[in-house]
Amino acid sequence: EPEVTQTPSHQVTQMGQEVILRCVPISNHLYFYWYRQILGQKVEFLVSFYNNEISEKSEIFDDQFSVERPDGSNFTLKIRSTKLEDSAMYFCASRERTGRTGELFFGEGSRLTVL
Amino acid sequence: AQSVTQPDIHITVSEGASLELRCNYSYGATPYLFWYVQSPGQGLQLLLKYFSGDTLVQGIKGFEAEFKRSQSSFNLRKPSVHWSDAAEYFCAVASNYGGSQGNLIFGKGTKLSVKP
Numbered sequence: 488e489p490e491v492t493q494t495p496s497h498q499v500t501q502m503g504q505e506v507i508l509r510c511v512p513i514s515n516h517l518y519f520y521w522y523r524q525i526l527g528q529k530v531e532f533l534v535s536f537y538n539n540e541i542s543e544k545s546e547i548f549d550d551q552f553s554v555e556r557p558d559g560s561n562f563t564l565k566i567r568s569t570k571l572e573d574s575a576m577y578f579c580a581s582r583e584r585t586g587r588t589g590e591l592f593f594g595e596g597s598r599l600t601v602l
Numbered sequence: 603a604q605s606v607t608q609p610d611i612h613i614t615v616s617e618g619a620s621l622e623l624r625c626n627y628s629y630g631a632t633p634y635l636f637w638y639v640q641s642p643g644q645g646l647q648l649l650l651k652y653f654s655g656d657t658l659v660q661g662i663k664g665f666e667a668e669f670k671r672s673q674s675s676f677n678l679r680k681p682s683v684h685w686s687d688a689a690e691y692f693c694a695v696a697s698n699y700g701g702s703q704g705n706l707i708f709g710k711g712t713k714l715s716v717k718p
Contacts, residue, residue, distance in 0.1 A: 491645065522706075529606075530646070530692060530708035543705060578646065591706065593638075593646035 489513045491594035493579050499600045500569055508564045508597045510579030518582040519562045520591065521554065523547070523575040530578065536562065569601045604629045606693050608709035615683050616717050623678040623712050625693030634696040635676040636706065637667055641689040649691075652676060663687070688716045 492511045500506050512519050521533040534544040536554050553565045562581075566573055576596045583590075605628045615621050627633055634653050638646040650661025657669040667678045676693060690713045694706040 522708075527710075529710050530694075530706075532705045532707070535705065545705075580646075590648055590651075592648075595643065595645040 489592075491579055491581055491592050493577075493594035493597045495597055496595070497598040497600070499602065502571060502601055503568050506566045506569055506573075506599060508566075508577050508579075508599070510562045510564070510581075510594055511560055512562055512579070512581030513583070513592055514560070516581035516583045516592070518542075518584075519554075519556070520580040520582070521564045522578040522580065522593075524578065524596075525572075525575045533564075533577075566599075569599075571601050574599055574601045604633075604695055604707050606695050606707055606709035608691075608693055608712050610712045611710070612713045612715065614715040614717060617685050618682050621678075621680045621683045621687070621714070623691050623693075623714070625676045625678065625709060626674050627676060627693070627695045628674065629695055632671075635667075635669060636694040636696070637661065637665070637676075637678050638692045638694060638708075639663075639689050640692065640711075646692065649678070683714075683716055685716045685718065688714055690714070 494509045519536040522530050524530045532545050534548045534554055535542045551567045555563050576598050578596045579594045580591045607626045609624050636651045637649040639649050640646050649665050650659050650667055652659050652669045660666050665680050667676055669676050690711045692711045693709040696706050
């Protein structure tokens with residue numbers, strides 16, 4: 488069964504460092520998303536991406552964050568200068584189409600720990 | 603603003619017992635509602651969804667949920683729980699699922715433990 492894959496599964500970084508989280512969406516999907524879950528809190532929407540541009544972003548997704556689809560298969564989330572509060576599980580999701588039948592498929596998540 | 607409340611943080615049930623996980627939402631129009639499950643080390647898997655029509659929806663793994671507009675609820679149920687159902691369950695609502703955004707608003711989740 489096709490699945491969304493994320494790497495790394497866990498990354499530990501120092502505050503102020505740049506981090507890139509990688510996702511390989513399901514191959515025929517067109518819509519891509521990042522969500523995050525701070526430990527003990529809700530899963531929160533960060534950004535959606537379609538046709539090589541951001542279609543929506545939350546207030547969490549500030550200038551420190553960026554997304555890219557560099558090569559037609561990967562979908563990356565970059566955090567330019569990490570802060571302690573960026574420590575969270577980051578989930579990538581993809582979707583073949585919009586509308587009622589367009590289910591979001593989630594990856595297993597990348598856990599980011601900022602020290 | 604839309605929101606989702608899952609009042610139970612942790613529930614323990616015996617294997618074979620029935621289960622009901624509560625979910626309340628706040629949304630002005632007819633919402634799109636979802637239940638996801640996350641097993642340890644796994645991603646979020648869709649159990650079922652409600653868009654319109656029959657208010658009782660069937661999902662995978664023997665789960666069902668009932669949409670009650672008057673109570674703003676979308677509770678998840680299973681008549682007989684199996685040990686493999688131990689996981690965390692998330693209720694979610696979407697306002698613009700038909701568009702490219704697909705922005706889901708999640709509850710905090712309910713962790714289900716199953717005792718033998």
